[in-house]
Amino acid sequence: MTAVRPSLRVEKRLLGSGRVTVIGMDEVGRGAIAGPVAVGVAAVTVDVGRVPQGVADSKLLSASRRDALVPVVQRWAPTAVGMASAEVVDRQGIVPALGQAGAAALARLVAGGVSLDGAVVVLDGSFDWLSRAVPTALLAGVDPLDVVVRVKADRDCASVAAASVVAKVARDALMVAAHEDAPHYAWASNKGYGSTAHYDGIRSAGAHALHRTSWLHQASTVALDGFEELGAVG
Incomplete structure (x- = not known):
């Protein structure tokens, strides 16, 4: 399968409308029967560099290519991954688990120095499972977090594709480690x-x-x- 090369067209349009930061967000592991669901984020601003060669929706890349891309993506943009355990999926359901993992990813991004003030999240898919899950404390002093849902965002938007790569690699590593036991x-x-x-x-x-x-x-x-x-x- 040939990977479609994503661009920054959507991100640049949002930045041009006055947004300070565009945070691409994508999930992996939603359909698994074991292990956590993971949500990745990648934050870009007006001074973002060119999209790294080879970045694409993680589903279109080999495992070796994804592994090689992670450090490249991390140099290109701040990234983070949040997870919600299988227990959370069982107890609360997959949609709340996705929200919890997404909120955790945003919290890690903030801890790394990224401000949510003036930010917009581009979320892959057609349903906003994030907004209701973000704790008020994370948004203290920040305008309400804007979330834009976009079908095939992991294919078309470089920030979302990058987020899918870091999330996929992080979750796969956890499952490979669990395999040993x-x-x-x-x-x-x-x-x-x-x-x-x-x-x-x-x-x-x-x-x-x-x-x-x-x-x-x-x-x-x-x-x-x-x-x-x-x-x-x-």
Whole structure:
């Protein structure tokens, strides 16, 4: 699959309208059955440099290319990643979990010196799951945070594509590390998504603490035939 090269056209239009900072935001891991959902952010201002060569929606890039791009992206723009655990997804649902992860990413961005005053968030997709989740304390002294949703923003907007790359690499690294303690789920290859090997591991070893248990019960009865009899393991 050929990667579409994103641009700064949308970001520059927003900056030209008086915005001080444009924060691209994207999530990864939304459809996984194990592990956290992760949200990445990348902040650009009027003095942003040219888009680094090769930046694209993380889904269109190989793992090695994503890994190589992270330090390049981090030199190009301030970035951060926030996560919400599988437990949060089970307890609160995926939309609140996305909001919590997004708010955490913004908090890390602020801690790194990026101001939200005069900022606008460009959020990939068609639904604003962020605004209601951002704590008032994070916005103290700041105008209400403006969020713009845009379908295919991870394909078209360089800041959002960059955010998707850092989020994907961070989450994948977590799942690969978890694989060492639970290799039967094949997380090093499936990263928590529902592959055949992953479901085979659940049938043979039971559910792990990193599994979104409610999602397993909602999964296909063919893939998880007999799951109700499986116990949870550490």
